Amino acid sequence: MPKHLLALQEFTKEELLDFVYRAITLKNEKAEGIIHQHLVGKTVALIFEKPSTRTRVSFESAMYGLGGQVIFLSNRDTQLARSEPLKDMARVMDRYVDGMVVRTFGQNVVDELSQYSSVPVINALTDLHHPCQVLSDVMTVIEKKGDLDNLHVAWVGDGNNMANSWIQAAAKLGFSLTLACPEGYDPDPEIFSSCSEVASKPITLVRDPKEAVKGADVINVDVWASMGQEEEQDERLEIFKEYQVNADLMKLAPADAIVMHCLPAHREEEITEEVLESEQSVVWDQAENKMHIHAAILEIMLTKE
Known part of the structure; x- marks a missing residue:
């Protein structure tokens, strides 16, 4: 399975269905009161140049529900607005967090972040792709x-x-x-x-x-x-x-x-x-x-x- 989730095309049919059927299992088990804590000790950064109510809340709720932690960063909270090179940002962030969920404009942003990041980069929306949705x-x-x-x-x-x-x-x-x-x-x-x-x-x-x-x-x-x-x-x-x-x-x-x-x-x-x-x-x-x-x-x- 690819290290990063940038576009659906990069995954096999079986890998895509793994996401879907695991989600169905987690949904059903949550309804039965079964709580998983598989992400205890993990932290993910939500880096949102584009705001979103549903995407932010659903990712935060999902991460907290699995025992992990979330750091939310809007456009004003990062150096993206001040033109820090993406490769610099990637190599700093991957020292702090276990994954980056990025919602932005250009696909080039998530592509370059993934190129330099040692932790998973997840595309939460670009102008070209919306794979998680x-x-x-x-x-x-x-x-x-x-x-x-x-x-x-x-x-x-x-x-x-x-x-x-x-x-x-x-x-x-x-x-x-x-x-x-x-x-x-x-x-x-x-x-x-x-x-x-x-x-x-x-x-x-x-x-x-x-x-x-x-x-x-x-x-x-x-x-x-x-x-x-x-x-x-x-x-x-x-x-x-x-x-x-x-x-x-x-x-x-x-x-x-x-x-x-x-x-x-x-x-x-x-x-x-x-x-x-x-x-x-x-x-x-x-x-x-x-x-x-x-x-x-x-x-x-x-x-x-």
Whole structure:
């Protein structure tokens, strides 16, 4: 297994499923009152250039739940804002902590930190990848739908970091994926091309969201303007207005299809209140599962030899 978790593509199918099934085990055992303390004496640094409520709380809760300690560092708390070389930061931090969880803008940040760090670097989000989130989403899909092999997943909206990681997950785990994105807002072309070439099931890019959801067991949606794209908000609202996941769109999908959103949701923009609060929505279980997948990731990455 790789030393660092930077992108899903770097892991085998078996390694990715190890994270997922360990998370399911930890979740079930926690519900039974079984508490693990596998990370006693371990400390992880959460280095967040991009703020997040769910990601921070879920990682902290996971680490504390396994007996470990957390040091949270926002942008103002590190030398990143003052242009300290990343290689210097990596070689100092790995003397202090047993792992770094990094939420930042450029993928180059986590790549360079991992190059110089002797402890695991875990990508909690970059503009290119969002591997931990998609692992928790895959966990939710398995809980709700069972075996992945015969599932068809739809992505509706921006071809962003979430879409990129879903493409990598599809290629590695063997489910079919259809992405509906407006022209000019496609997923990363290199990721799409390389994953499509090796995938056992089709990974397809279309323009019409109606085409994407037909026959879909899972329908994924995300905000239209991510953090750092606030200046594009009005333009994106106009471009993406046909990509809203609403009751009319859901009528084209199977009645037992589930709807996922990694949150925060902008109700009545990318998803309607009606759909978000419907019986088909699994977003609250999805949100909870971030904590369990983070526990599994931390346990595996910080204790493996």
